[in-house]
Amino acid sequence: MMRLRGVVVATLVLLGAMLAFGADHALGQATLVATYAIAGLGLAVIVGQAGQIVLGQGALVAVGAYVEALLAQRGVPPFISIVLAMMAGCLAGACASLPARRLGGLYFGMSTLAFAMIVEEVLTRWESLTRGGAGLSVPALGWAGMEAVTPLAQFLISAAALVLALVLCRRLCAGRIGRAWRAVREDEVAAAEACGIDLVRAKLAAFAVGGALAGLAGALYAHWIGFISPEQFGLFFSFELLMLVFIGGARHLRGAVLGALVIVSLPQFITLLRDVLPGDWGRSAGVESVLFGLVIVLVVLLRPQGIAAKGRAG
Amino acid sequence: MPLPRLLAGLCLFLTTLFAQGAAPGVSDREIVLGSVQDLSGPAAMLGVPVRDGMLMRIDEANAAGGVQGRRLRLVVEDSAYDPKRAVLATRKLLQRDQAFAFLANFGTPVVMATMPMIVDAGRLHLFPFSPHESTYTPLHPLKFQIFAPxxxxxxxxxxxxxxxxxxxxxxxxxxxxxxxxxxxxxxxxxxxxxxxxxxxxxxxxxxxxxxxxxxxxxxxxxxxxxxxxxxxxxxxxxxxxxxxxxxxxxxxxxxxxxxxxxxxxxxxxxxxxxxxxVLPHPYADGANSALADWVRRYRSRYGAEPNVWSAMGYSIADLFIRAADAAGRELSTAAFVSALEQLETTRDFFGSPAYRFSADDHLGNRHGRxxxxxxxxxxxxxxxxx
Missing domain, CATH: 3.40.50.2300 (Response regulator)
Known part of the structure; x- marks a missing residue:
């Protein structure tokens, strides 16, 4: 019943956006919402389920995006290249989790930040492969003469990938590994000593899943944007993903979708609002950013546990 | 019918519905222009004066009766130098605002992410702030550049x-x-x-x-x-x-x-x-009379000193206005392209180069001082x- 209600609400939101923005624009937004939600879902597993602080998730998305771009340029079919991008994200996530053997809390978070900086530096410096700061043009997602160039096709692909990712994450969270993640999140020492959970393996699994989803999101993002460069996956992008997860509700998988909706679509609604503001006020530089910041502060004040959480503040 | 197929069919129907009857941004009374600028990101100190310069020239043209009797309306969207925001902003300008042409889109990541979308939609991509050679080569009928590589x-x-x-x-x-x-x-x-x-x-x-x-x-x-x-x-x-x-x-x-x-x-x-x-800074001291008057009007309008970016924005809008005027009352993309390819500008009061385009070359200037x-x-x- 809840799922049906969610589908109906999502459909109504999409139809409303189509009326407000026009079909292509609304579907373009929905595509990016779904793509960001996949990356957010990976982060929700690591942060919300396993309780690990990650400050450099953008780097894992970058790995997926670059692997996909490079393979697509060489004509590798997408059903192979996207799987390889996910595997690369998975491997990068596993690497990023290695310091968790010795570090915890904020110190581990700082190590993920350092990992992200290393990835960005490698993408910038390895010019023979990545073209450095000049960036890479990414061909349209397609195979055997068919290309996903329309907003509708892109939306359907991203939405299907998001649904699959949600189903996978739900199954994982409901299983033994999901219980292990939550035990680690609540109390690492008790999880290890009382329940016999292998902390390293649990964290590694969370990062591998989160990295694979980040890789998938990166692969799709690369095709939808059509051009990638290291600066697009910098620290601001990582913080944007982190904000997405906390606004949506880090402990709820559907929070990633709601957070992505806020992060991607809210600025667009503010743009519409700005267009109807009287006088030159709407022309002021940065007015969207100010309004966006205000709305985010309000959301955090009213729903400190995230939009997906049931309880309200106070 | 299964729910996903029903939703997909509904989306396809709406896409078709909204795609039909789209105007190219030119009506009897108005020409809509779009621009994706960095107004709040790392290059906002450049993007804001570019926007202000364009708006100033466009408002002047409108005050003088518009272009061939049509008012110009410039819709500026803020990308904050973020390609994702730029893509969404471009889709809005293409579909909701029906921009006839895009002027001075700002930043290479933004331009590279949005330019294919713009030209695929059959809209003009004019004078972007990006050194990337793909903004003018290989020759494309809808791409024009004035900034020397x-x-x-x-x-x-x-x-x-x-x-x-x-x-x-x-x-x-x-x-x-x-x-x-x-x-x-x-x-x-x-x-x-x-x-x-x-x-x-x-x-x-x-x-x-x-x-x-x-x-x-x-x-x-x-x-x-x-x-x-x-x-x-x-x-x-x-x-x-x-x-x-x-x-x-x-x-x-x-x-x-x-x-x-x-x-x-x-x-x-x-x-x-x-x-x-590639365009001299508009200093008020020692300026020729036309430049001094422009500086005074800019200060009066914005309460700030103009800079070379304001002058570039103004020049870009001016170049569009000249070409649109030369294209005549029956303005179409083809007529505009033809007019711009034949346009012969001379150095303006800023001291700009003389921009020259042709049917074989859409880069208007290659030189600096x-x-x-x-x-x-x-x-x-x-x-x-x-």
């Missing part, structure tokens, strides 16, 4: 500097990205034509603030000319570091460092810096270098 004007500038001033040991400090690499190609080509090569080159990462290591390295190499592929803040930092360690070497910066902010921030440290100008900071302001030293 770094590679072209730096080749001429370095050659001119070495020939006229006799430098023997040229070195390069460059930003580690597309911009820096383009400049390096031009410098290598310019020196190569004189049978010379760079003695030393070193790079920095965007956002760097400490250049002591780079300056020390260049000084150790005995450079007598340091070419800077830097932007304003980095230019000031490099010059300040060199002067601080007592190294009075000559430096030449690209047009990205040619800004009033360079001497305003750098003060005495940047005195003597050479730079390349040598300038130098003297007495706390940029002085133009040469004509456009070829």
């Amino acid at each position: 770094y590679q072209d004007y730096m080749e001429a500038a370095v050659r001119h500097m070495v020939q006229t001033r006799g430098y023997k040991r040229s070195c390069l400090l460059y930003q580690d990205d597309d911009y820096g690499l383009e400049v390096m190609k031009g410098v290598d080509a310019g020196l190569g034509r004189l049978g010379l090569a760079l003695v030393e080159k070193t790079s920095y990462k965007r956002g760097a603030t400490d250049f002591s290591a780079q300056v020390a390295r260049l000084r150790t190499a005995g450079c007598d000319l340091v070419i800077l592929a830097t932007v304003v803040r980095e230019t000031v930092a490099v010059m300040s570091e060199a002067r601080k360690v007592g190294w009075p070497v000559d430096m030449l910066v690209t047009a990205s460092g040619y800004s009033a902010q360079t001497h305003e921030l750098g003060g005495a440290a940047v005195e003597g810096l050479f730079g390349i100008s 040598l300038a130098q900071i003297r007495g706390g302001r940029w002085e133009i030293l040469s004509d456009y270098l070829k």
Whole structure:
């Protein structure tokens, strides 16, 4: 019943956006919402389920995006290249989790930040492969003469990938590994000593899943944007993903979708609002950013546990 | 019918419905223009004056009766230099606002992400702020550029500097990205034509603030000319570091460092810096009467001093207006392209180059002028270098 209600609400939101923005624009937004939600879902597993602080998730998305771009340029079919991008994200996530053997809390978070900086530096410096700061043009997602160039096709692909990712994450969270993640999140020492959970393996699994989803999101993002460069996956992008997860509700998988909706679509609604503001006020530089910041502060004040959480503040 | 198929069918129906009857942005009374600028991101200090300059010229044209009886309406969207936001903004401008043409889209990542979408939709992509050659080559009927490529004007500038001033040991400090690499190609080509090569080159990462290591390295190499592929803040930092360690070497910066902010921030440290100008800074002091009047109107309108970016924005809007006017009352994309390809501009009161397009070449200018900071302001030293 809840799922049906969610589908109906999502459909109504999409139809409303189509009326407000026009079909292509609304579907373009929905595509990016779904793509960001996949990356957010990976982060929700690591942060919300396993309780690990990650400050450099953008780097894992970058790995997926670059692997996909490079393979697509060489004509590798997408059903192979996207799987390889996910595997690369998975491997990068596993690497990023290695310091968790010795570090915890904020110190581990700082190590993920350092990992992200290393990835960005490698993408910038390895010019023979990545073209450095000049960036890479990414061909349209397609195979055997068919290309996903329309907003509708892109939306359907991203939405299907998001649904699959949600189903996978739900199954994982409901299983033994999901219980292990939550035990680690609540109390690492008790999880290890009382329940016999292998902390390293649990964290590694969370990062591998989160990295694979980040890789998938990166692969799709690369095709939808059509051009990638290291600066697009910098620290601001990582913080944007982190904000997405906390606004949506880090402990709820559907929070990633709601957070992505806020992060991607809210600025667009503010743009519409700005267009109807009287006088030159709407022309002021940065007015969207100010309004966006205000709305985010309000959301955090009213729903400190995230939009997906049931309880309200106070 | 299963729910996903029903939803997909509904989406397809709505897409078709909304796609039909779309106007190209030209009505009996109005021409809609779009622009994706950085108004709140890392390049907002450039994007805001570009927007202001365009709006000023457009409002002037509207006050004078518009273009062939049509008012111009410029819709500016903020990308904050983020390709994702730029893509969404472009879709809005294409579909909701029905922009006839895109003017001066700002930043290479933004331009590279949005340009294919714009030209695929059959809209004009005019004069973007990006050095990327794909903005004008290979030839595309809807793409036009007026900003000289770094590679072209730096080749001429370095050659001119070495020939006229006799430098023997040229070195390069460059930003580690597309911009820096383009400049390096031009410098290598310019020196190569004189049978010379760079003695030393070193790079920095965007956002760097400490250049002591780079300056020390260049000084150790005995450079007598340091070419800077830097932007304003980095230019000031490099010059300040060199002067601080007592190294009075000559430096030449690209047009990205040619800004009033360079001497305003750098003060005495940047005195003597050479730079390349593709459009002179609009100083009020010593201005011709038309420029002085423009500066007064700009100040009155925005309560701020204009800069070279404001002038560029104004020039871009002016170029569009001239071409649209030449295209006549029956304005269409094809008529506009034809008019722009045949347009013959002369130098305006800013001291701009004469822009020339043709059916075979959509890059309107390839040249820059040598300038130098003297007495706390940029002085133009040469004509456009070829």
